[in-house]
Amino acid sequence: TMGLLAAFLISALLVRPVSLVKHSLKYFFTETPGAQSIPEFVAVAFVDEVQIGDSNSVREAKPKKDWIKFFEDHPQDLEWYRFQSNEIHQFLKATIETLRRRLNHTEGVHILQRMSGCEWDDETGEINGYDQYGYGGVDFLAFDSQTLTWIAPKPQAVITKMRWDSHKPGLESTKNFIAHQCPEFLKEYLQYGRSFLQTTVFPSVSLIQKTSSSPVSCHATGFYPDRAVMFWRKDGEEIHEGVDPGESLPNNDGTFQMSIDLNVSSVTPEDWQRYDCVFHLSGMNEDMITKLDKTVIRTNREKPADTVTFISAAVVVLTLTIVTGVAFVAYKKKKGEKSESPDDGSEQSERLNPQS
Structure with missing residues (x-):
């Protein structure tokens, strides 16, 4: 839902640079099997709240207009994005089916979401990463990078937490992404898009x-x-x-x-x-x-x-569905009310982060 200026009459508007100290890279993933009006899977990436690309269950990863040149020059980055979107799509799909069985959610459309990313303060160098899940409109699990464990305050999420906590390679992989790989991506994207991101x-x-x-x-x-x-x-x-x-x-x-x-x-x-x-x-x-x-x-x-x-109207429906659905995770960085995760969670936990 966020694009960049393409052909706009800048001369008719007042433009001034914005001095940003904190920068962010966010990945939003939404899985809604059974929904008729929106794609089953949607993935969206943002730099400083500006969308740089997206993908869904019927289309491969697609960069936004101002980012096409970047991904043409960095095809490995686009391939990474495509691979991760497909991997996470399959994982979320399997997870939501397990949750529905475990919680007896046999009817209706249910939403499983994930938000992962990092914030970087270019003055202090401080980096804060996060990885969170939500199910049915409430928090589900949140990763604690200090203890390398998943936070699950709700009883329904304890089984999932224990399975994911027991998979040490997956925990290390998640920590590596939010602490190292994500900031590296962010700085790379900022270097390319600084001229229009701060306008x-x-x-x-x-x-x-x-x-x-x-x-x-x-x-x-x-x-x-x-x-x-x-x-x-x-x-x-x-x-x-x-x-x-x-x-x-x-x-x-x-x-x-x-x-x-x-x-x-x-x-x-x-x-x-x-x-x-x-x-x-x-x-x-x-x-x-x-x-x-x-x-x-x-x-x-x-x-x-x-x-x-x-x-x-169709785009409005999709936009509001996605934005409304993921907003609850974006403003609860350290919480984790949740439901449940897949029975094969320990086997698939290495796929819980967009990095591989």
Whole structure:
């Protein structure tokens, strides 16, 4: 869901470099056997929250546009990515079948996910790696690189933890990846993509209302990277009542769009001036503030000067499914509520990390 700028009118936007200290490389894997609307398996790689490539159960690994040249010059890296995606796909598929039997999950669609990667502080040199699993929307297992064991606070995950802990080569392999191989990849990717990874593109922000009785949508489009927040304020204080936040979605040119709705049905005309919409983008020194003003609101009877590009409904469904599904792991780096893992876990544990 994250691309890079390809052909965009930079001259029409304000661009400034972002000074990043911490950098990250993340791999997300999602296995959903039995789902009809999305691929059974999806793998996505991000550098500093920017997608560099992906693959799924019906397509081989594919780098994003700005990264094609890199992988053409480093075919061994792309082959590694393809091999790991296939290996992890098969492992997750076998694992989820075991979990369903063990936990008596015989009906419905179940999701097994993995997030692994590392963060590197280019000032201090500190490296933090992680490897985590989630099942059914909750944490499942998390790797502790200090003790070389898997963390399993839930009773259902103890069997899996014991099996994976008993496979010493797999534990060493996981530690080696998150502590050494992942940072090496990250520094290599940063060296190639530094010129565009650290660029901030400001959006255009508009107020949109379908009808006079509809909510007012504060819509920002054309921003980059995808590290932004939007909220409504009243008298300078952030409000939540009557506010419907939207999702950040990709545009076709590699930038992003986001919107947040405000229910104005109970807002009196004289109170409109008390409201404003705030857009904050990582790397911006100042927020972009848009006053709630009837004179600048666009309606569905008008054609905006700069037409917003919306992605197809199918892509929205896939994007939201994947992002929502993996978000719980990304914000719980040290937790590990879990369910269960494969009966042959000790035999396959060497395949638990994207490195081989």
